Amino acid sequence: MNNMGIDIKNSDQVKIMAEGGKKLARIxxxxxxxxxxxxxxxxxxxxxxxxxxxxxARPSFKMVPNYFWSTCININDGIVHGIPxxxxxxxxxxxxxxxxxxxxxxxxxxxSVSFLLGNDPKKQNFLKVGEEALxxxxxxxxxxxxxxxxxxxxxxxxxxxxxxPIRDLVGHGVGRKLHERPFIPCFVSExxxxxxxxxxxxxxxxxxxxCLGKPNLIVDSDRWTIRTKDGKISGLFExxxxxxxxxxxxxxx
Amino acid sequence: xxxxxxxxxxxxxxxxxxxNTMFMVELTDERKILTTLTGRMRRNFIRIFPGDRxxxxxTPYDTQRGRIVYKx
Numbered sequence: 001m002n003n004m005g006i007d008i009k010n011s012d013q014v015k016i017m018a019e020g021g022k023k024l025a026r027i028x029x030x031x032x033x034x035x036x037x038x039x040x041x042x043x044x045x046x047x048x049x050x051x052x053x054x055x056x057a058r059p060s061f062k063m064v065p066n067y068f069w070s071t072c073i074n075i076n077d078g079i080v081h082g083i084p085x086x087x088x089x090x091x092x093x094x095x096x097x098x099x100x101x102x103x104x105x106x107x108x109x110x111x112s113v114s115f116l117l118g119n120d121p122k123k124q125n126f127l128k129v130g131e132e133a134l135x136x137x138x139x140x141x142x143x144x145x146x147x148x149x150x151x152x153x154x155x156x157x158x159x160x161x162x163x164x165p166i167r168d169l170v171g172h173g174v175g176r177k178l179h180e181r182p183f184i185p186c187f188v189s190e191x192x193x194x195x196x197x198x199x200x201x202x203x204x205x206x207x208x209x210x211c212l213g214k215p216n217l218i219v220d221s222d223r224w225t226i227r228t229k230d231g232k233i234s235g236l237f238e239x240x241x242x243x244x245x246x247x248x249x250x251x252x253x
Numbered sequence: 254x255x256x257x258x259x260x261x262x263x264x265x266x267x268x269x270x271x272x273n274t275m276f277m278v279e280l281t282d283e284r285k286i287l288t289t290l291t292g293r294m295r296r297n298f299i300r301i302f303p304g305d306r307x308x309x310x311x312t313p314y315d316t317q318r319g320r321i322v323y324k325x
Contacts, residue, residue, distance in 0.1 A: 061254055072254055080255050099254055110254060169255040179256045207255050226257075238255075 006173060006181050008201035013107065014242045014249075017175070017203055020104030021111075021240055021251030023055040028100065028111055028252070037092045037117050041073040044098065045084035052102050060101030060108045060178050067224065072099040074225065079209055079217065079234040080169060082225040092118040095127065097236040101178060108178045110205040111252035112238035123233065126163065126212060130235040133157035134208045141198060141206065141241050141248040147182045148194035154208055155187040164215045166234070169226070171207035174240055186210065198243055203251070207238040260310050262322065267305045276301060276321065278309055286311070288319045299324050 009017065030051065031044055049070045052059050059070030067081075074082035074097045075090065082088065082097075090096055094117050101110035114130065116123050136153045155165050165186035173180035182193030182202075186209055213232030220227065228234050240251045265278040268285065274295070278288045288309055290301070301307065301324060308323035 064254065081257075101254060168257065168259045170258050172256045178254065183256060183258065185258075209255060 006196065006202065007175050008199065009175060009203050009242070010201060013175070014201070014203065014244070016105045017107045017109055017240070017242065018249070018251045020057060020102055020107055021109040021253075023057060023104060024100070024102045024109050024111055025252045027051045027055075027102075028098075028113060031098060032113060032115060035090060035096055035098075035115075035117070037090050037094070039090050040086050041071075041082070041084035041088035041090075042086040044073055045069055045071050048100060055102075055104070057102035057104040060103045060110065061099075063103060064178065070100060072224075073097070074227070074234075074236070076233050077227045077231045078225055079166060079211065079228060080226050080236060083222055090117055093120060093123075095123060095233055095235065097234075099236065099238065107176060108174050109240045109252055110174050110178065110238060111240060112207065112236045114235045114237060125161070126233060127235055129158065129161045129163060130208050130210055130237045133210070134206065134237040134239060137206050137208065138239065138241050138248050138250060141204060141243055143198060143200055143243060143245070145198050146194065147184055147196045147198065148188060150204075150206060151185050151194065152188050158186070158208075158210050163210050163212060166209040166211060166215050166217065168215075168217055169207070169209050171205050171238065173203065174205040175203055200243055200245055202243040203240060204243070205238055205240050207236065209236050210234065256313065258313055260312050262308050262310050263319075265307055265309045267301055267303050267307060269303055270301065278307065278319070278321070280309065284316075286317055286319050288321050291320050291322050294321055294324070
């Protein structure tokens with residue numbers, strides 16, 4: 001622990017997290033190829049849980065109080081924390097966002113991906129921008145930069161295409177706990193962990209969360225699923241990134 | 254899974270009145286936390302006694318403290 005309350009990982013810890021991240025990345029790829037129109041979110045959940053257990057890990061999200069699933073699955077206006085219900089059926093033209101994390105050898109890794117079922121140039125462009133924002137954000141996750149630099153580049157990349165960052169949710173440090181400091185907003189906020197200098201041994205779950213319309217959110221009656229108030233589409237891209245002397249190392253890729 | 258940074262409002266019961274209009278409140282999930290009154294609760298001169306049921310607002314940043322925003 002350093003004095004800012006941020007848990008710094010040593011190279012052995014990063015190595016373990018990289019091992020876990022690799023396993024998580026493989027599961028993520030597998031389910032991306034698996035999802036087809038007509039399937040439902042529970043099908044994905046039922047695929048993922050045994051895969052996580054098979055690699056000797058535990059689903060991180062089941063360790064979150066009152067959340068009993070391995071994945072969070074959302075479509076279109078659903079942005080995060082969607083419960084993988086059977087009634088959530090994927091259709092052609094849907095944007096599907098899947099968020100999952102594993103707890104492996106004492107450490108969490110966390111990743112998300114959004115993809116489109118079918119072809120729609122507008123939606124494809126929407127997702128491309130989010131992916132680009134995450135790439136650029138990871139690129140600035142270097143020793144000496146500030147947490148605010150990550151937020152700034154995400155906001156700027158989204159704004160260039162007219163998209164809006166979500167303001168009520170943040171990316172976060174990750175390690176022994178799923179949610180650690182620093183908190184990483186997708187926009188430049190006054191205060192928070194913005195001025196925290198990035199140091200070697202930070203491991204961050206950088207999340208790009210954004211929407212086509214206004215960033216106001218509502219929570220469904222299940223008290224978990226969070227969606228945009230105006231019902232316009234949203235996207236979610238997340239990777240766990242370790243800060244090393246050589247630069248950012250994406251653990252969940 | 255992202256971290257939700259919005260405040261949450263939880264029900265609780267006042268256990269004890271402490272100095273400086275602070276209260277020890279037991280939340281419905283059995284956590285005991287230290288709370289203060291919001292300005293609105295002070296202005297309207299709402300009296301809080303042990304045993305009262307209240308709504309407590311908490312930020313995701315501090316799990317030890319909260320603010321009483323409503324008395325039932």
